[in-house]
Amino acid sequence: MTDYDLIVRNGLVYDGLGGPPVRADIGIKDGMIAHIGDIAGPAAEAIDAAGKIVTPGFVDIHTHFDGQATWENRMVPSSNHGVTTVVMGNCGVGFAPCKPDQRDMLVAVMEGVEDVPEVVMTEGLPWSWETFPEFLDVLDTRHYDVDIAAQLPHSALRVYVMGDRAAAHEPPSAKDLEQMRALTREAIEAGAIGVSTSRNMMHRTKAGALAPSLFSEEDELKALATGLRDAGTGVYQIIPRVTGSAVDEFALMERIASVAERPLSYSLLQMPAGDPDEWRVSLDALTVANDRGLTMKAQVAPRPVGMLYGLDLSFHPFSLHPSFRPLLDKPLAEKVAAMRDPAFRAQLLSEEPEDSNPVSVKTVIASRFAYPMGDVPVYEPDLADRIDNRAAALGVTWQEHAYDLLLEQEGRAILYQPGANYRDGNLDAVWEMLTHRDTIVALADGGAHYGMICDASFPTFYLSRWARDAAADQRIALETAVAALSSVPADAVGLGDRGRLVAGAKADINIIDLDRLALHAPTVAHDLPAGGRRLRQLADGYVATIVSGVVTYRQGLATDALPGRLVRGCKAIAAL
Structure with missing residues (x-):
């Protein structure tokens, strides 16, 4: 009988917590990290990582795999960039809860906001759920090449509660608000990792109609926050308005976070129009808010959003x-x-x-x-x-x-x-955002924008551009960069059982040839339901990616293994 299911030997191990690297072996048993150090015992399989860095699997907290996760097992183009856990249901858009007569409305919103073709969703979505707990139950039956966590999307919730009044942007009644609060709590208690909303006026259907959540007043946004507080767990994700006063918008988010008594994160970019330094106003306010006891984070991108x-x-x-x-x-x-x-x-x-x-x-x-x-x-x-x-x-x-x-x-x-993020023809604003203490690398949007954006390669770009190739005055230490892609986002959404290489953690691991790490140009594949097209982007340098102790990628090529599962709620590290 072997001591371990898998041993990763001789690698330079970055723990994902910001600690200095150590040369060590990693022993994996039953999907968990059992030991880190010199390991002489046998294993069913061993991978030689000599000359390579070994990191935790990356955690991407801003994706839109809500549809793809129902018809597909591989969460490309994220899973081939070292990502081992994704959080979907961002920006207030998704497919649950949903009554049968509301499906077309949610499809139209997703098509416009996230550029998922209507025919792809019509062909691919099984619609074998109505409530959000039922949606999670469907996901729970499926196997993936990454772990998946889901958030409750506000637009879907609003439509479920208010019907056509939601799309018409009518204000909710007191009864509507109470139901939204109760359903938020129900979703969190069933395993949703949080709730999300959008106030970005660019979020429209393909025909131009605004997404249902956009004109929601503060009482409605607070109803979601109160549902989180009732559940006692979960996170609040919000896309703020990109026009108007940044000070007023941040103050609103502070009030939401205060009501929720839970972590809140929001998207932050240097916009191509308006005040070029408005993002700094937000960062300064973010520092003050956290200093006075709130838990708020800005989700930022490591390159231009193109x-x-x-x-x-x-x-x-x-x-x-x-x-x-x-x-x-x-x-x-x-x-x-x-x-x-x-x-x-x-x-x-x-x-x-x-x-x-x-x-x-x-x-x-x-x-x-x-x-x-x-x-x-x-x-x-x-x-x-x-x-x-x-x-x-x-x-x-x-x-x-x-x-x-x-x-x-x-x-x-x-x-x-x-x-966004390239207004001055350089990435100086990006560097400032990335190095702020209260930001999280995110906004990769995997599973969305199939025909116009391919930013799921953010982890590969971040490591190569900022931790390897940057000029000395802007280079981010590799141990800091690894933490930014692993434990920092994991902890931000309550997944403390991953994003770190320590005994008792989930065995999600990357073995990377850092010198070879490089991106290929995006290409188009017509492999979605109904022959729909999507952008894919390959990378060199990933020797292996491991999920729950099982190798899912070798030299950038997918294996047949699908160890990924639905993650319900917050997770703590296991005791050995």
């Missing part, structure tokens, strides 16, 4: 032009053939984008500020390479230059527009 444009993606410079509309659902080759016709080119270049959704029109217009992505993705591009500047140098309009770029690689070329 839009991707392409003929096979959700948007490109001409996707909303009237003459292009008939081509939207055509195969890529047919789009390319049409665009190579000089007459079609002249017609398309003479038009302007048109759509009922102002956010979609704004997204298309912003493509003038995009850059060619290339085979090796560049997330800090030179301003001279921006499409409008390249066009000026060539003596053509930006639309003409964009047209030519889109036809490269037989129409598979991708244009990258670094929006």
Whole structure:
């Protein structure tokens, strides 16, 4: 009989808690870390990690796998970037609770807010639940390549309680508020890890209607908070308004956190318009709030949050032009053939984008500020390479230059527009956010934005860009970076049993060749239900990823193992 199921030998072990690395072996038994040190005993399997770093599996607390988790077992494109636990149900959008006659409404919200095509959800969602506890029960029957935790989404809850009045943004009655409070408590007690909402006016259906949660008054937001307090556990996640007073918005979040008596986190970015330093106002207020006893964190991104444009993606410079509309659902080759016709080119270049959704029109217009992505993705591009500047140098309009770029690689070329966090052409604001004591690396959005954003690669970028390649004055110590991807987010949502390499912790582990760690450019795969497309992004340098003591990835390739399960509620480290 072997002493261990698996031993990871000879690696440089980073504990995920910020401690200095140690050369050690890790012995795993029954999905748990049994011992760290010199291990001479036998094991059913051993992995030699000599010359590699060994880290906890990464914890991603901002994903949207709510639909994907019901029809798929692999949570790509997150699980191939060292992520071993994901938290979904962010931004107030999701699919439970939901009555049968409300399904179309929730699908429309998810399609618009998170760019999941309606046909994919219609084909993929089994809808074998109505209440949130029933939704968790369905997830509990499934196996994954990561662990999954779920939050109760406010828009779904509002629609469930108020029906059509929710979509019409009518105020809730006292009875409505009491029911929302009770259902929040019910969801948390059933295993939801928290509740989420959005106040971002960009969150709309594809047709342009605002998401149900957006006009909710403070009493409704506090009803959710009171439900958390009643349950005595769980977290509150919120997308604040990005227009208006940052001071007033933060004060509202403080009041919510005070009522909930539970941790609250919110999204924070340097926006491309308005006051370029408004994010600092939020960070300063965050410091004061935590100093006076609240538990509040800002979720921040380690690079620009960028839009991707392409003929096979959700948007490109001409996707909303009237003459292009008939081509939207055509195969890529047919789009390319049409665009190579000089007459079609002249017609398309003479038009302007048109759509009922102002956010979609704004997204298309912003493509003038995009850059060619290339085979090796560049997330800090030179301003001279921006499409409008390249066009000026060539003596053509930006639309003409964009047209030519889109036809490269037989129409598979991708244009990258670094929006938030790249206002000054550098990542100085990002560095300040990442190094603030009260922030969490997040906002990767895995499972969402299938055709316009591919930020699930954040962990790979963060380690390589900030812990390995940054200039000395901005380099983040590797032990700090590993903690930022593991124990810090895990602890923020109450999952203290993971994100650390210590005896008694869950055996979620990455073995990484740090020198080789690198990202490939995103590519398009048509592998969703109904043949829907999504962006994927591969990486080099992941020697192995282990979930609950079982290897799920070797050299970046998935194994057949699916040890991931639903996580219900907060978890503490096991006693050995």
